Amino acid sequence: MQRRERIIDAAAARFAVAGFSRTSLADIARDAGVTAPAIKHYFASKDELLIALAERRFESARRTAQESPTDEDGTGTLRLMLQQTQIRAAQPELIEVFVQVAGLAADPSSPAHELYSARYERVVADLVTRFHLSVERGLLRADVDYRAIARDLIAVSDGLQLQWVLRRGDLDMVGVMQAHLERIAPGILPSGEHVDLTPPNSPQPPAVEIL
Numbered sequence: 001m002q003r004r005e006r007i008i009d010a011a012a013a014r015f016a017v018a019g020f021s022r023t024s025l026a027d028i029a030r031d032a033g034v035t036a037p038a039i040k041h042y043f044a045s046k047d048e049l050l051i052a053l054a055e056r057r058f059e060s061a062r063r064t065a066q067e068s069p070t071d072e073d074g075t076g077t078l079r080l081m082l083q084q085t086q087i088r089a090a091q092p093e094l095i096e097v098f099v100q101v102a103g104l105a106a107d108p109s110s111p112a113h114e115l116y117s118a119r120y121e122r123v124v125a126d127l128v129t130r131f132h133l134s135v136e137r138g139l140l141r142a143d144v145d146y147r148a149i150a151r152d153l154i155a156v157s158d159g160l161q162l163q164w165v166l167r168r169g170d171l172d173m174v175g176v177m178q179a180h181l182e183r184i185a186p187g188i189l190p191s192g193e194h195v196d197l198t199p200p201n202s203p204q205p206p207a208v209e210i211l
Contacts, residue, residue, distance in 0.1 A: 016093030054101040074139035085177040
């Protein structure tokens, strides 16, 4: 397992520097300190390495969600989505991995298809549960379709990552996501008031183009 994780680490670092298409398994083997046949023992292709990286990223996101603080004012789930976006923006190489694997997931016969399908259902269910817990505590309106809200949030998050790749990083994902979340907040909070989701002690993001 340690060798497998070392190979994944080497792949992530190499993809960040050279990009997926310009990286060979031989490059990754050299960086990981193993032979090319050793890599083939764990991963038959670069695509399998990509999927392993995506799995690692999804697991990291799940841990972040599990460790998130209890909602205190109805904005807890929105703040979690913003935090996840901040984490992704700090790991640009994994944004490209996410988009690459999403392309593989379009093929129903690919292992990526099952991975992404399960990921979507799990994240939707988790977001809906979080929203409903806040509804039960009187922090959110009860007359809202939170499953639709959850799917909207995932669609925006994933769409921003695709746009980030297409624009070669020329997109403030965090700023756009924050603006979107702040537009949603008045519709789900009992007060209907606008909220500022900027984290404490964080600089105010610059004005961004709302796409």
